[in-house]
Structures are given as C-alpha cells and as structure tokens.
Amino acid sequence: MKSKVTNNQGIMKRSIYLLLVGVFLLCSCYEEPLTKGVITVYDSNGNTIEGVEVTLSQEDMGPGVTQTNIVDIQTSDYKGQTEHILEMESIMNVTALLIESSNDTILFGQTVIRFIQGEVVYKDVEVIAY
Numbered sequence: 001m002k003s004k005v006t007n008n009q010g011i012m013k014r015s016i017y018l019l020l021v022g023v024f025l026l027c028s029c030y031e032e033p034l035t036k037g038v039i040t041v042y043d044s045n046g047n048t049i050e051g052v053e054v055t056l057s058q059e060d061m062g063p064g065v066t067q068t069n070i071v072d073i074q075t076s077d078y079k080g081q082t083e084h085i086l087e088m089e090s091i092m093n094v095t096a097l098l099i100e101s102s103n104d105t106i107l108f109g110q111t112v113i114r115f116i117q118g119e120v121v122y123k124d125v126e127v128i129a130y
Helices: 002-028
Strands: 035-042 052-057 071-076 082-084 092-099 106-117 120-126
Touching: 035 071, 035 092, 035 106, 071 082, 082 092, 092 120, 106 120
Parallel strands: 035 120
Antiparallel strands: 035 082, 052 071, 052 092, 092 106
16 A cells, blocks of 8 residues: 555656646747837838848937947838847837939938837838938
C-alpha cells in the first residue's frame, strides 16, 4: 500500500511541475503588439505612386521634451505604401520625394503622423509637382 501512495504522490508532483512549466512557457511567449504606421503616397489625381522616397523623422522639439532622434527612410511599393515600425509612441514628420528625371519634375509632399502604442495608423500624403 505504501508504494502506491508514494507512486501517486510522484505522479502528482510531476503533473504539477509540468503544469507550471506549461504556464510559464505560455506566459513567456507573449509578444508586445506592434506600433506601426502605413504611409500611402498619392498624386494630385488620387493615384498611388510607386518608387517615392518616404522619410520619417523627429527633429528637436524644444526644451523639456524627451525624444529619441529617429530617421526611417523607405521607398513606396507598387501600392504606393511604406510600412514603418517603431518601438514606442511618437509624432513623426513625413516627407515624400520623387525626382522624375524623364521630365525634370520633382514631386514633394509633407504631413505628420502620430504613432500609437500597439496600433496600426494609416496616413496619406499627397505629392505635388514642383
């Protein structure tokens, strides 16, 4: 009789250890949600533009403002979009620039985007010929 009780206690201990390890593994797999911005570049006719250099930057905002100097440069894809992922919430300047050498035209646009922790924020920027 003693050996059965000891054996049952051993099985219970192993079960508890396995349960604790399982809970630990599930908790350690939690991933923070992304702070992501999707910028879409349009021309004055409302068409998306591929190949536009989109720059996100955060410049000096004055005394008393804590910030990190971040610059992220990407080129818009076939849908006219760029995706930017940041580690924290921030307000970023957006500059879109395309130099068309075929007809000596510069397309330029600016806006501001606010990244919100754990969310995907969509922003449009219109580029105008100069």
